[in-house]
Amino acid sequence: MGKTRPGGRTARTKEVVFEAVAALIAERGYGNIAMTDIAERAGVAATSLYRRWGDVRVLVLEVAVEELMRERPLPDTGSLRGDLIAWGRSIAAGLASRDGSSFFRALIATTMPAGEYESARLATLAPRSKQISTMLARARERGEKTPSTSEVLDHLLAPLYVRALFGSPADEAFAETLVERLLAR
């Protein structure tokens, strides 16, 4: 409380900008947001937004990733099966919600083609990979047999994402089925 953080002003500006972007996504969807809209809403100069993020899609992508990660703490149930089921259910529920669906579509729409802003694109799944690695490391410490991080991405997260995009939203029971299949190997 009252502790000054280094870079406090920069951090506060980022917070104001992120709030403006999140509000614009919720209001208009992801398609129609220009850097100037964000600048106006946040009360900052568009030039400084361009200097920091380069492209409006990079900024929208960062906000979408942050909003999608804003959820219950990482489950720690005492077993990998329990952790992955709780984690998968929470993602499925998020993708099925109105806000979660808006931010997920913003993320998809602003993900860059290969070659453009490559690091922003590859960073999209980084927070999810980190969560998976944490759960797997805890399981290994308990002596459990674990799949790899890629296997969890490919066979739990990918089906949830593709169903959210093209199918009826995945329900939580489907997340559980995917985990049972992953661990049955």
Place this chain on the structure above:
Amino acid sequence: MGKTRPGGRTARTKEVVFEAVAALIAERGYGNIAMTDIAERAGVAATSLYRRWGDVRVLVLEVAVEELMRERPLPDTGSLRGDLIAWGRSIAAGLASRDGSSFFRALIATTMPAGEYESARLATLAPRSKQISTMLARARERGEKTPSTSEVLDHLLAPLYVRALFGSPADEAFAETLVERLLAR
């Protein structure tokens, strides 16, 4: 040859419109295409495009799906393993190509949120589901043990799609790994 098709004029108009949309996607990417641009390029009235497709995203989505399906004929190698590997490799190669990547991104960007144009959205994966069903039916006739269509969608197509979106493009060897894993169960 010279055979008149019923609805020939409608089919020809559709062809001209689809060519215009495909050219615009290749030139500009998926983001900046308006119904009026398509009307101008195709030489048809924008009102008739709206009457037939309702929303520019529905039209772009249909064209993207058609372009993505424009590929080698469905493999028929004599085994499900061979068919799925050839099919998966061909999809991975397509997603890694410049054109394939443009049309895939157009497809993703125009896929509707749940509730809007629901049938267009759910139809996106229909051509892929149909291909899978054909390969599985042939395998069952040969007496092979087969996974379900959903399992092929969730564990072969979904990882290829999610890697194309967020990762380094999936290479053809990865498609083969996914097939081996799917059939090892």
